[in-house]
Amino acid sequence: MKSEEETLGLVGDHFRRARLSMGMTQGQVADLAGISRPRYRDIETGAAAARTTTLINIARALGLEMMLVPQVMVPAIEALLRPESEDDQPAFSPQPESDDDSRPYR
Amino acid sequence: MKSEEETLGLVGDHFRRARLSMGMTQGQVADLAGISRPRYRDIETGAAAARTTTLINIARALGLEMMLVPQVMVPAIEALLRPESEDDQPAFSPQPESDDDSRPYR
DNA sequence: GCAAAATGATATGTTTGCAGATCAACTCCA
DNA sequence: TGGAGTTGATCTGCAAACATATCATTTTGC
Numbered sequence: 715m716k717s718e719e720e721t722l723g724l725v726g727d728h729f730r731r732a733r734l735s736m737g738m739t740q741g742q743v744a745d746l747a748g749i750s751r752p753r754y755r756d757i758e759t760g761a762a763a764a765r766t767t768t769l770i771n772i773a774r775a776l777g778l779e780m781m782l783v784p785q786v787m788v789p790a791i792e793a794l795l796r797p798e799s800e801d802d803q804p805a806f807s808p809q810p811e812s813d814d815d816s817r818p819y820r
Numbered sequence: 821m822k823s824e825e826e827t828l829g830l831v832g833d834h835f836r837r838a839r840l841s842m843g844m845t846q847g848q849v850a851d852l853a854g855i856s857r858p859r860y861r862d863i864e865t866g867a868a869a870a871r872t873t874t875l876i877n878i879a880r881a882l883g884l885e886m887m888l889v890p891q892v893m894v895p896a897i898e899a900l901l902r903p904e905s906e907d908d909q910p911a912f913s914p915q916p917e918s919d920d921d922s923r924p925y926r
Numbered sequence: 927g928c929a930a931a932a933t934g935a936t937a938t939g940t941t942t943g944c945a946g947a948t949c950a951a952c953t954c955c956a
Numbered sequence: 957t958g959g960a961g962t963t964g965a966t967c968t969g970c971a972a973a974c975a976t977a978t979c980a981t982t983t984t985g986c
Contacts, residue, residue, distance in 0.1 A: 718873050725872060728888055739932060750975055755934070762973065765869040765943080766831060767824050778888045782834055783901060785885050791897055795889065845962060856945050861964070868943060871973080 723760035725769075730758050732776040746775035829866035831875075836864050838882040852881035 733743055744754035748771055749764075756762035757772065764772065773780050783791060839849055850860035854877055862868035863878065870878065879886050889897060 721873065721876060725888070732888075741932080749973095751933090752935080752976090753974060756973085759934090763871040763873045765871055765973070766875050767827065767869045768973085769872050769875070770827060773888055774891075777891050779891050779894050781887045781889055781894070781897065782831070782838075782879055782884045783887055783897070785880075785883050787901060788885050788887070790900060791887065791889070794896060794900060795893060847962080855943095857963090858946085858965080859944055862943085865964090871943070874943080 718763075719760060722763055726758045726760040729772060729776060732778060733758070736776060738776075743772065743775050747771040824869075825866060828869055832864045832866040835878060835882060838884060839864070842882060844882075849878065849881050853877040 729743075733740070740754055740758065741751045744751045747754065747768065749768060753762070753764075754772070757764045757768070770780050835849075839846070846860050846864065847857045850857045853860065853874065855874060859868070860878070863870045863874070876886050
């Protein structure tokens with residue numbers, strides 16, 4: 715099962731790749747998202763879990779959108795995103811391991 | 821521009837619709853997500869902004885996944901989600917208003 | 927090689943998400 | 957009618973996400 719830290723790491727990695735592909739600095743993203751640079755750094759490195767509003771602000775600063783989609787639709791959405799070329803960042807896809815349950819990790 | 825409270829309200833409404841369509845109580849979702857019922861209630865009513873990990877836990881308890889997708893792909897994804905029938909909850913689609921910028925609201 | 931920029935990291939203080947407990951209001955059904 | 961279940965709401969206390977400031981380290985460009 716994926717730990718909490720691993721999940722935050724995935725989100726952070728996603729943000730980092732998006733930021734670098736946009737040619738932006740941590741400070742620029744932090745400013746656009748309305749948070750401090752140390753805070754954004756913690757989020758990007760997976761050391762801290764941003765609030766929902768902060769998560770959305772960061773995503774939008776990076777040209778992304780946070781979506782809540784039915785789990786059964788995830789593969790179709792990823793298929794829609796994947797072939798789109800090689801330079802756009804892949805969507806945050808949490809578990810390739812499609813086991814049954816989703817008990818909270820703590 | 822969409823305020824912070826409005827955005828949290830959209831997320832909460834999305835969770836509420838998903839919960840009711842699953843025939844679950846607030847307490848059941850809270851248990852699966854690993855948080856207390858008062859906390860889940862605040863999140864569902866938009867009174868509180870959950871952390872990223874809590875957001876993901878709640879989504880999975882409701883059969884949903886949190887995804888970060890390029891903004892330009894949002895319409896295509898919504899089109900993929902929409903015609904799917906009438907009983908599955910629509911994805912969280914933040915702005916029908918497609919204005920340019922995404923400055924943080926506070 | 928050197929200066930500037932970007933990043934990593936730490937410290938103090940404030941805000942707020944969180945647990946746990948408790949109570950009231952409302953619905954529903956036997 | 958009346959009890960059980962669901963939801964709304966408040967309180968105390970703790971943990972962690974925030975700001976701001978300040979350092980060192982690494983990277984970048986001239």
